[in-house]
Amino acid sequence: MDGICLTELEQEMQEERTLTKEDIIESKKERIDEKLIGVTFGDVGITNLECNLCNAVDKGEYVKMEHPSVGWVLGQIESVERKTNLSVEKAVEISQGEEVDIEETMIANIKVIGYRDRRGLLKLPGNPFRAGEKIFLADSKLIRDVLGLKEEENGAYVGKLRGHDINVHLNINSIAQKHLSVLAKTGSGKSYTTGVIIEEMMKHEVTTIILDPHGEYSSLAKAGDVKADNYFDVESRGYGDIITEFSPSPEINPGSKPLKFTFKNMKPRKILDMTGVNKTQSNVGALEGAMSRLEEAKGFYNIEDVIRILKQNEEGNSSSVISGLERLGSKNVFSAKGTRMDEIVRENKTSIINLKGTDPDIQAFVVERISTAIFELRKRNKIPPLMMFAEEAHNFCPQRGKTESSEIFQTIASEGRKFGLGLAIVTQRPAKVDKNVLSQCNTQMILKVTNPNDLKAIESSVEGLGKGLADEIQRLAIGEAIVSGGGLSEPLFLEVRPRETQDGGESIKVVG
Ligand SMILES: Nc1ncnc2c1ncn2[C@@H]1O[C@H](COP(=O)(O)OP(=O)(O)OP(=O)(O)O)[C@@H](O)[C@H]1O
Ligand SMILES: [Mg+2]
CATH class of the missing domain: 3.40.50.300 (P-loop containing nucleotide triphosphate hydrolases)
Structure with missing residues (x-):
């Protein structure tokens, strides 16, 4: 079996007192099932490695490799390529029904993700991996630790x-x-x-x-x-x-509570914006006048009250403001008293x-x-x-x-x-x-x-x-x-x- 022997595992278990019994069983099982997928070759770096594949592996899969100074390090298959000696001429021969021997090697590029140091910080090794290092499928514990996949209560x-x-x-x-x-x-x-x-x-x-x-x-x-x-x-x-x-x-949405906004909190210019009515001096003035009259008269008022006041005012021509307010009123979002925010946010x-x-x-x-x-x-x-x-x-x-x-x-x-x-x-x-x-x-x-x-x-x-x-x-x-x-x-x-x-x-x- 490649990888860690049982004594080493037990030693590790002693050091990591936080491991639960299930964790230990799982990690033991996984180490026995450990799957060799290939070996590094060529120029070997710190952040990227090339490996020839002896077992099929998918792009995106997590792998692990041992580094001489820091131990097991997590990596991920970034690309997989099948390199062959098949020439165009030989491919033509195949299309004509001939049998051709093809030599091929599967090569994977591995991105090194890193390892957790004693303080739990994610790190990359400080120097390159060795050529000829075996690459295995990563075990769940290493994946969890390195990627920070904690099953926290919150x-x-x-x-x-x-x-x-x-x-x-x-x-x-x-x-x-x-x-x-x-x-x-x-x-x-x-x-x-x-x-x-x-x-x-x-x-x-x-x-x-x-x-x-x-x-x-x-x-x-x-x-x-x-x-x-x-x-x-x-x-x-x-x-x-x-x-x-x-x-x-x-x-339209049965079961929902009506959502309303207090009309008196609105600024006249904003109201005209919403109604699409021109913000001319006379329109703004008429609306401001009507709203301040209502403000003096009573605590709460709604669009209908403003319309009533504007209609009573025979001097100014507020017909565009009135029809704008009537349109806005039909949208049903305003009322004398709006929905309380502490009712919405509980x-x-x-x-x-x-x-x-x-x-x-x-x-x-x-x-x-x-x-x-x-x-x-x-x-x-x-x-x-x-x-x-x-x-x-x-x-x-x-x-x-x-x-x-x-x-x-x-x-x-x-x-x-x-x-x-x-x-x-x-x-x-x-x-x-x-x-x-x-x-x-x-x-x-x-x-x-x-x-x-x-x-x-x-x-x-x-x-x-x-x-x-x-x-x-x-x-x-x-x-x-x-x-x-x-x-x-x-x-x-x-x-x-x-x-x-x-x-x-x-x-x-x-x-x-
Ligand atoms: N994780 C999932 N498991 C099972 N079904 C899913 C999953 N995610 C989406 N679906 C299904 O895919 C369809 C589209 O999903 P959804 O409505 O969430 O897409 P959307 O991106 O919000 O679309 P839209 O842009 O139209 O709002 C739905 O029928 C949904 O049930
Ligand atoms: Mg959607």
Whole structure:
């Protein structure tokens, strides 16, 4: 048997008192099963090695090799190539039905990931590996240790390392403090994966707000139908007891509470912006006058009261302001008293702001109002620390042009960390999201992306991704992701775990 003998193993077990009995059994078993895959040759470096393969191995697989000074080091197969002596002429002979002997060698290029030193820091060896060193498939313990895959109590279980029965937990504090992005082309599983992350937030009692333009997240309240014996060990569960849904259009979204904003808190110029009415001096003056009269008369008032006052005023011509206000009133987002923020943000609970059926301009207003209120209240410590998820974030913080929420998203992305306000942006168009926001998201869940501009945006915003991984993004299958940050030391391939709750984003068939 190659590798470590039993006495050495026992010695190691004594040194690492933190190992559980199961860990020891598992590691013992794995060492016996240890699989030689090849041997290093040629010029051998510190960060990259070439090895001839004696056993088939896939690109992306984790391997280990012993370094003369530091012991076992983790590496990853970066490329695999079959080198042959087959010439064009010989290939022609094969096409004519002749038998030709082909000599071939499989060569793999290995990227050295590193090892953990005594203090637990990830390091690369200080000098090259030896030529002729045997390369083995890496064992689970080494993979876990080096990649930082700890099953922490406050970790978010998002799935398994692709091709390995190793659970991937992300550090929830790191996700919240350094923000998160979920990026994928349409239909690749953004909402599904975001749902998995939100389930973990709810399970760990993180106060959560979901800005949900399509009403896809209401299904988090209901248990899904995962099979009991699934590989991922996930159980069906609904979170209806901790979720409250709010919507400016409760008639379209039954079960949600009406979401309203106090009209009297609005600035006249802003109201005219929202109504599309010219901000001429006379329009602004008429609106200011009517609002200050109501301010003096009573505590709370609504759009209808302002319209009534404007209609009473026979001197000025306020017809365009009146019709603008009537249009705004029909959108049903204002009332004399708005929804209280402490009703929306409740400690350890989740609120969904369901914007399905709400006009895009009103959506932008709602998102701006809620995000600003959350940021200001967090600054004053009036609400608990929380995580805010924004679906279709390219609409709320676009790279080109501005929307009402552009500024507050930039502020939360750059300052939210100081105030315990985590942001998660979910988008199918990374290139269309404000780079100042995207670059602040230090945990990334990247699913399949094919658009070249989006790939470029991802490459420039994700540290340590490298060209190899960036190319892989185009080839990811549904249910697979590349994850970076979140307490991991290296970006890795993830098989996303099944949802505990119902999946709200299933595609709708147009036939049969
Ligand atoms: N990990 C997964 N396991 C099983 N099915 C999945 C997984 N991820 C996604 N799907 C399925 O793939 C389909 C698309 O997923 P989803 O709606 O999450 O994509 P999306 O990227 O949010 O799409 P859109 O851009 O339209 O919002 C859904 O039917 C979903 O059930
Ligand atoms: Mg979606």
